[in-house]
Amino acid sequence: SIATNSGIRNKGKYAGLAERGTKNHQGLSTGLDHLKDLGVTHIHLLPFFDFVSVDEKKPEIPQYNWGYEPLNYNVPEGSYASNGSDGVSRIRELKEMVMAFHSNGLNVVMDVVYNHTMLTEDSYFNQLVPGYYYRHTKDGKFSNATACGNETASERPMMRKFMLESLLYWVKEYHIDGFRFDLMGVHDIETMNLVARELRKIKPGILLYGEGWTAGESPFPEENRALKKFAYKLDDIAVFSDDMRDGMKGSVFLHGENGFVSGRVDRAESVRFGIVAGCRHPQVDYSKVNYSKEPYVRHPTGTITYADCHDNHVLWDKLTLSTPGYTDADRREMYKLALGIVLTSQGIPFLHAGTEFLRTKKGNENSYNAGDSINAIDWELKTKNSDVFAYCKELIRIRKSHPAFRMQRREQVAAHIRFIEGLPAGMIGYTIDGSAVGDHWQKIRVYLNGVNISQSLSLDNQAWRSAIHNNKPGKDALMNTNLLVSPFTCTVLYQKK
Template sequence: MNIKYHLAASIAALFLSQNVSAQQRFNEMSYSPGETTFRLNAPSKPTLRLYDAGRGGKAYKKIKLVQSGDNIWTVTVKGNLKGKFYTFDIGHGETPGVFAKAVGCNGGRGAVIDMKETDPAGWSTDRRVSTKSPADLVIYELHHRDFSVDPSSGLVHKGKFLALTELKAIDHLKKLGVNAVHILPSFDFASVDESKPGVPQYNWGYDPLNYNVPEGSYSYDADLPSRRIMEFKQMVQALHKAGIRVILDVVYNHTFDLANSNFERTFPKAYYRYNADGTPSNGSGCGNETASERLLMHDFMLESMKYWVDEYHIDGFRVDLMGIHDIQTMNDIRRELNAIDPGIFVYGEGWSAGTCAYPQEKLAMKAAIPQMPGVAAFSDDIRDALRGPFSDDHKAGFLGGVAGLEESLKAGIAGMIAHPQVDYSKVNYSKKPYATEPTQMVAYVSCHDDMCLVDRLKASVPEAEYDENELIRLDELAQTAVFTSQGVPFMLSGEEMLRDKKGVHNSFNSPDSINRLDWNNLKVYPQVFRYYSGLIHLRKAHPAFHMGNADLVRRHLEFLPTQDCLVAFRLKEHAGGDRWNDIYVVLNANKELRTVNIPKGKYTIVCANGEVNESGLGEMEGGEVMVDGQSALILHN
């Protein structure tokens, strides 16, 4: 091993005082009207600089911190510093520290504020939305700017946190039926210049700067540190009042850069992974990766997530590139969150974007999900079975009439658990079950960082580009598979209004013209919204579709014989306590109609030919049942 790397790792293992808790280490600024205490965990003596403004101007005071423990430095400044700004400097450049809770414009300086003053009226009675099981969730992933910026949205607070407080936005989500909003990174990120709110700028936000402060560009005044905090809380409060959970997308696996990051400027070499030759490991594909197995990064992640839960009442977390983090850290996070609220849902990407400088078998990859009870992972198995491989936008899957993916789709429908009728040797990626419970699988067909469903269908199914009716049929068929699966269903915002992104695969910095939702589509394609809403409400109303328990799924989910590009299953014997006895779901991706055999008797049709109605669309007799091409059929007795 490289001597420099070995030395850095040894130092990182020894830097903590046994008498200082993680919470104390990361409580870098404690304000009261009479005095403010500053604390930093750093390897050498920091200088504290105090400023009148969040940017520009010179420091009006410089103070050396005093050592108060192993690598712990503190100073208490008398007087009322509210409204002032600060930085630390150990000789690597100024930084607001690693755990600033309020910052000035563009996040270069920490802000001294009274956090109690950021609470909106009624915040003390705001509560996370309870859920019996993650299986009850229906997740809607959105980007603040995408959702509201277009004039067609009719929303007042365009591109802002407050858009999600507006009646029209809340009404839309409730009519659709989703009960959890996954907001793309909403912490303070680096790529948008907050000082130019009038200049159109776009980024998804996967370039972390300050992890524990809301992003200023989504606020009305990035220069006023308390405003972004209050507006974020108002958003959470409004969604909670509507019964909608708020899931925060967290990006602990890398920073915007390494050399100028708050981590590196505060405690060099302590937060990142390095290769044997001393170069930064790059499992994130962004030039660096953090080291969750090291105590500082491990504790930072735990304290950060608990802070968002306590201060902002967050209901869940989506962990970006979870496969970069180690299994033990993810289990520790789950344990700490359980102590606060076991209903907080944690899920992530069970992969990395490159090779990590840490043993693969210790990383929180999808295959390691059985070692992480209470943690879920996205299923690329069902995603790519439906639409085709991530690696080739133009290659079709089940939806495009490609045979041989039926077993992969069945695995996803079962929640990626062991099921006697699923042959994992024929599953596209996972050659064995990766979930011990169906709630450990997130079912989806599209999300932000890929072609949206419409674009993918147009790219991979030639006819869908020119035949709008076929496009809609396949779109609805895809989501029928997602919303009738036993996993936790997840959808990208705007799919319910047939959004497109002009064919752009990776639109992380594309303009609004590519990423924005066109709300006019709700009038052009009302049948699409009705279908999505009908599916979601059908799922929520019937426990058979979300049993949430592997044994129940194995007992009550029975697959019918598969055909090429056709998967059918029965949810039998009042599955999960459902009032319906037997529910049949048939997914036919063939262009032509197909027949399946079900027991004779009278059945009520609740989904057929692009319509969903729980009360019934008509009745039919069992026996040989015909299913139209590129459509789903759901019926019950």
């Protein structure tokens, strides 16, 4: 909401996200209306509990931080309220924001950071019972699997109790619909499963997911922690797929490295693994997957499929850095291909805000304190890249309309998705048996071309209609002989009774 062209009055505030009827300078919807029009179901908001780095009592001083600096876990952040000095204001306005989202059919996911605290030795936990709430190394120092100076000990009864009661409070008092757990790999599996069971008693459909990794070594045994490779031990708590993310665009830590969508053919198997959402599939060669050499989830709903998020370079900036010699027109197609992969794969798709119209952070890799000039969403990009927005919106509509893209069981994924073998290098194709999962599209075929070469493919004289053709809505055109697939594109075909 903070951008000058957002058309939102209460910029940077809870109340701003609740405004309706807001538009950019060209009259296109922004804010809440934009999200509703896009068709997404859940809105993940970065931390809005009270954090250290922004002092709401000093609004005249330029301050900015994402908020991964916990202070008071059970208090809304005051800098997002119209009056940060008034406790009632932050409570009322947050509740009004959540109510506005719910009234428009959107669920609210809260980003929570129980893995560490700020201040360490002077933190409220350490003042209460020195040392108890944190893990320590063998020499008695604070361990640091979070790279923030400490890590909490979720396995200890009172820390476990605090996490559970805090989460229950946010659900009961503010009607939060889901939680994203920062560095979830720090937390123990027993606590995470307890949290899941208790939250589902009061909100059965709650969405839970987190980062299945850490930012350093932990003294707590890894087999007991909620790491990605042990996701199968979690009770319907999803983990982010860095296999798919980096398979598509290249490692987030190697800025010049490209991925499948930008011509790297040896990343195709990582993308195939992502398409089946980290499940076991007879046609995936796990030895060729970039990171995970075996399946790690019980069911496809245990995987978050994504291309970018607030961390690291956004997708457009990553493609700009990793594809010298290509034009922006080429990168637009690569970008659309990545959106197509995310929104046609199994698992839970996750989109970074603004990715639907080529958001950029001007090359900033870690913008946690970079201010509004970098982090603000430029709503003029929605006008400039209206074709990308329309394409993303159509992909979301298709996904929501067709259960074949949203299978719930690993057995379904293994039985009803068949990869097409023998395609040219850099091309992935697969067929979904839609009728087997109750879809009115009996068969679906997806082609993903990750190289700068057009491919002519035989359709074996079968009649197909196009839902998406070469990164554009296909308008249900009939095809029955050959299919020409353009460079760096996604195509989705279907057959129905």
